[in-house]
Amino acid sequence: MRRETRGRDTRARRRARGAVLVTMAAAVALAAGCTPGPGTGDNGRAPEPERSHTTAPVTGPVLAVKVDNAPEARPQTGLEDADVVYAEPVEGGLSRLMALYATELPEEVGPVRSARESDLELLRQFDRPTLAFSGAQRKLLPLVDEAPLRAVTPGDAPDAYVRAGDRQAPHNLYLRPAELPAEPAGAGALTTGFTFGEAPGGGRAESSRTVDYPATSFTFTWSGSRDRWLVSLDGSPARSADGGRLAPATVVVQHVTVRESAFRDFRGSNSPYVESVGSGRAEVLRDGRTYEATWRRGTAEDGTTFTGADGGALDFAEGQVWVVFADGS
Structure with missing residues (x-):
């Protein structure tokens, strides 16, 4: 399969670049x-x-x-x-x-x-x-x-x-x-508004976090040996095409308003609209801990900022970021 060779090449590249993109x-x-x-x-x-x-x-x-x-x-x-x-x-x-x-x-x-x-x-x-x-x-x-x-x-x-x-x-x-x-x-x-740096103080130890949609679930399990969150989809390990586990360094559960859009699919089902401009609560998962945060995006042209309890920017761990939009309405 063409993906096997690519998988070996990808692992080599990722080992070479380490945790910092x-x-x-x-x-x-x-x-x-x-x-x-x-x-x-x-x-x-x-x-x-x-x-x-x-x-x-x-x-x-x-x-x-x-x-x-x-x-x-x-x-x-x-x-x-x-x-x-x-x-x-x-x-x-x-x-x-x-x-x-x-x-x-x-x-x-x-x-x-x-x-x-x-x-x-x-x-x-x-x-x-x-x-x-x-x-x-x-x-x-x-x-x-x-x-x-x-x-x-x-x-x-x-x-x-x-x-x-x-x-x-x-x-x-x-x-x-x-x-x-x-x-x-x-x-x-990547003008996302995200900032990266050392882990903040506080937070709570978290070994696993699940976000449920009506017909889909995302679970992120902390791996201390890899310093990453291992992804599972609908209860099964999420893997790349070469068999490796998907494993972001930071996971954000961003609570947003999900409303009906003006559009429907070919079956007639309404397409949900995720409101990514505004503000609300979020949880930032990094280094085996969860940090309560507030997200804010003032206009569509702005990135999204995340602040901690002290009002300062809540830094992410260096590496891949997953943002899971959760209905907070």
């Missing part, structure tokens, strides 16, 4: 339209009518990829190389992931799935990011066209996508970033 890599700069081509919708057919403290230079856009998280899509490919992974609710109580890449690009990412309205607000914090997705509800496409981002679908860049023969559509579409025109992005492109 300092590698400069490429992200995508493709100005494109947004109408998906045949076979790019969520059902495998054409869609129905319907701030970090870093001082690294910014030389290109962030690459954001919408990644399937249905059981049939696991194990996913390329998540272990993401700088940030957002987990968000979608129709039917299920979940979808958005993986952000600035310091390293994998050979493949996927399975790639469709975009949602709240993705556009979440991505406003970046300077014209590239969004790779496999289609969207037809009435949403004009909003994607108007958003300050570069959209890349299989219809826009067919050579950048491939379908795996060992899975059924729609859980078999993968992005190959190297096939897209690219420039180095660097950690400075």
